[in-house]
Amino acid sequence: MTQETLQQQQQQQVLTVRGVNLTVEGGRQILHNVHLTAKSGSMLAVMGPSGSGKTSLMNLICGRRPPSSTMDGEILLNNRKVTSRMRKSFGYVTQEDVFFSQLTLKQTLWFFSQVKLPSSMTAKDKEKRVNEVVELLQLTKCLDTKIGGMSDQGLSGGEKKRANIACELLRNPKVLLLDEPTSGLDSSLALKLMEILGRWVVEQSSIVVTSIHQPSSQTFHEFHELLLLADGQIAYSGRRELMVEYFEGIGVPFHKHWNAADFMLEVVKESSQHKAHILENGRQFAERAKQEQQQLASASASQVHLNLSYQADAGSRQNGLAGLDEGSVRIRFTSPDFSPQAAAAKLQDDSEGVHLVHEVSWWTQFLALSYRGFLVSREAILSVQVLVQTAFVAFIVSVLWFQVAKTENNIADFISAIFFLTSYVTFAPFFEAIMTFYADLAIVRHERKSGMYRIGAYYLAKMVVEIPLLLVVPIFIIAPAYWCVGFADFGAFAAFLVVITLNSLASQGIGIVFSLLSTNPRTNMTFAFIYMIFCFLTGGFFTKSIPFWFDWAKYLSYIRYCYHFGLIIILERTDDFRCGEPSLYAVCNRNSTAGNSTAPLTIPGSVILELQPDTILPVWANIIVTVCMFFAFRLLGYVILRFCRKV
Numbered sequence: 001m002t003q004e005t006l007q008q009q010q011q012q013q014v015l016t017v018r019g020v021n022l023t024v025e026g027g028r029q030i031l032h033n034v035h036l037t038a039k040s041g042s043m044l045a046v047m048g049p050s051g052s053g054k055t056s057l058m059n060l061i062c063g064r065r066p067p068s069s070t071m072d073g074e075i076l077l078n079n080r081k082v083t084s085r086m087r088k089s090f091g092y093v094t095q096e097d098v099f100f101s102q103l104t105l106k107q108t109l110w111f112f113s114q115v116k117l118p119s120s121m122t123a124k125d126k127e128k129r130v131n132e133v134v135e136l137l138q139l140t141k142c143l144d145t146k147i148g149g150m151s152d153q154g155l156s157g158g159e160k161k162r163a164n165i166a167c168e169l170l171r172n173p174k175v176l177l178l179d180e181p182t183s184g185l186d187s188s189l190a191l192k193l194m195e196i197l198g199r200w201v202v203e204q205s206s207i208v209v210t211s212i213h214q215p216s217s218q219t220f221h222e223f224h225e226l227l228l229l230a231d232g233q234i235a236y237s238g239r240r241e242l243m244v245e246y247f248e249g250i251g252v253p254f255h256k257h258w259n260a261a262d263f264m265l266e267v268v269k270e271s272s273q274h275k276a277h278i279l280e281n282g283r284q285f286a287e288r289a290k291q292e293q294q295q296l297a298s299a300s301a302s303q304v305h306l307n308l309s310y311q312a313d314a315g316s317r318q319n320g321l322a323g324l325d326e327g328s329v330r331i332r333f334t335s336p337d338f339s340p341q342a343a344a345a346k347l348q349d350d351s352e353g354v355h356l357v358h359e360v361s362w363w364t365q366f367l368a369l370s371y372r373g374f375l376v377s378r379e380a381i382l383s384v385q386v387l388v389q390t391a392f393v394a395f396i397v398s399v400l401w402f403q404v405a406k407t408e409n410n411i412a413d414f415i416s417a418i419f420f421l422t423s424y425v426t427f428a429p430f431f432e433a434i435m436t437f438y439a440d441l442a443i444v445r446h447e448r449k450s451g452m453y454r455i456g457a458y459y460l461a462k463m464v465v466e467i468p469l470l471l472v473v474p475i476f477i478i479a480p481a482y483w484c485v486g487f488a489d490f491g492a493f494a495a496f497l498v499v500i501t502l503n504s505l506a507s508q509g510i511g512i513v514f515s516l517l518s519t520n521p522r523t524n525m526t527f528a529f530i531y532m533i534f535c536f537l538t539g540g541f542f543t544k545s546i547p548f549w550f551d552w553a554k555y556l557s558y559i560r561y562c563y564h565f566g567l568i569i570i571l572e573r574t575d576d577f578r579c580g581e582p583s584l585y586a587v588c589n590r591n592s593t594a595g596n597s598t599a600p601l602t603i604p605g606s607v608i609l610e611l612q613p614d615t616i617l618p619v620w621a622n623i624i625v626t627v628c629m630f631f632a633f634r635l636l637g638y639v640i641l642r643f644c645r646k647v
């Protein structure tokens with residue numbers, strides 16, 4: 001055997017699905033004894049009518065099983081059970097194109113290149129790889145186009161599909177699975193896409209398995225192997241060009257004027273008289289396939305042994321380093337006492353020794369997620385709509401409370417201005433977080449299914465980049481409103497601004513926790529709304545006669561702490577209020593009845609504070625509670641995300 005032949009054999013990858021059964025919750029069996037063998041350099045099409053189990057099979061190969069389902073059978077790569085670690089090196093293009101719609105294609109591909117390509121690659125090499133893939137998939141002209149979504153126009157359906165494939169091709173996966181990559185494309189685009197993949201699979205010696213619904217005749221001819229499913233069972237499995245012969249062989253005649261792909265689908269439709277007969281033959285085929293695969297498995301095991309012996313003999317042993325390159329499977333033996341037998345055993349048993357995954361450091365993930373998070377959050381938190389709304393609120397507050405005269409009559413107005421600003425600034429990020437975080441999670445969940453990054457890196461990046469963005473709205477409202485109302489001096493302004501922005505950040509953290517309460521966004525919104533109303537009503541702003549047994553509830557109102565801080569800091573540093581005539585304040589009446597004409601007829605802020613119906617906690621206590629809320633809710637959000645939602 002020449003070294004070249006040997007290397008080819010070593011590079012040959014074989015993906016095997018052996019006797020797979022899948023039963024979902026309720027006992028319904030979706031897949032029955034399915035077998036599949038796909039080899040590198042070839043494209044295998046999984047076909048079948050709608051509901052025949054194509055997506056379920058692709059999902060299983062990628063380790064995505066429906067919750068509460070049971071599966072038996074085996075999924076192997078080069079005769080070794082595919083582990084979750086090995087799956088990370090697979091590429092999977094799902095039916096849905098799940099992207100952040102606000103990013104351009106270039107930004108999206110940059111992000112994927114950072115989290116999918118190994119940290120050891122230089123930035124230049126990553127950029128080069130992105131350009132190669134962009135060129136391959138003919139996406140150059142739309143690099144600066146936004147991905148787009150339901151409401152904002154961006155990439156076309158075909159471009160989005162190719163973008164989805166581009167993200168997976170970046171690292172040249174040895175196994176690429178595509179679920180209906182041609183859905184929504186016209187037949188010429190579908191053909192073009194399959195031709196591109198056809199060239200790629202040969203060049204890279206990869207395995208492509210793609211489910212496809214109703215390919216045109218030309219697209220159908222791009223595939224080397226076919227697996228036809230009907231009701232989750234095999235109806236045909238084998239070379240594409242042998243399909244017609246097979247069906248004719250089992251007595252199902254092919255009409256010459258038919259497109260072969262249509263014929264295949266037609267013969268297994270519900271109404272077909274041939275269906276039972278075809279499935280019976282399919283079952284026999286499955287049994288034969290099982291035996292053949294088992295024979296192949298034992299043959300390959302001895303081949304592995306042979307390859308190792310060969311490499312060891314070839315001289316590597318002397319320098320204490322022998323490398324077996326079996327496609328992307330690379331094992332390093334650093335001991336001078338290298339033994340091929342031990343190595344073969346290791347290959348069979350220990351997937352930990354196999355470096356199938358490009359490791360990307362936590363730090364690289366964090367940086368890439370931070371930059372993407374910044375781009376995405378900037379659009380959400382500082383959108384034109386938000387800025388217009390902020391400008392409007394700042395304007396209306398400034399006009400309505402403009403330089404409120406410091407008289408007894410205006411004390412309620414003065415306090416209500418503090419209350420309004422506090423509640424508005426904390427209210428907005430709370431609901432904003434609920435609406436946007438849930439939408440983000442759908443994308444994060446999708447990306448994390450292929451193990452792209454760690455949840456901790458995502459969460460911390462989100463927190464870090466959003467904090468500066470979240471400061472903008474409070475500053476743009478408080479800065480003009482504070483001086484227009486004429487609250488107090490600069491010291492009070494600075495302190496109020498710091499605590500109100502801290503409270504607004506805490507409020508976003510609470511919003512994040514609410515967005516994670518359940519998997520139903522509507523339920524989360526209902527809980528959030530209930531809590532917000534609870535905060536307003538129990539905070540002591542509207543009713544002063546809370547029953548004594550319910551008095552504790554006011555401490556759960558997170559708005560209360562910032563509001564009380566504002567009251568103390570502003571009222572203690574503002575000018576005194578002129579007494580009304582008659583006055584409700586004892587301090588005014590005492591001065592006038594004493595006939596002390598030199599005594600000022602004013603009410604100091606401290607007196608107003610003392611007369612507040614609610615217990616006012618000291619400044620330090622309000623600050624401590626606000627700071628604790630800031631950290632506690634963010635931590636709670638992480639714990640729920642990591643351990644309860646398991647995103």
Ligand SMILES: Nc1ncnc2c1ncn2[C@@H]1O[C@H](COP(=O)(O)OP(=O)(O)OP(=O)(O)O)[C@@H](O)[C@H]1O
Nearest residue numbers: 024025030048049050051052053054055056057066
């Ligand atoms: N988690 C699940 N619980 C219950 N039934 C399921 C589940 N997942 C899939 N099914 C059912 O299994 C069958 C196969 O579904 P699957 O999505 O794999 O079909 P498909 O061949 O990909 O269909 P299509 O071509 O329409 O995408 C369908 O009847 C579907 O309703």
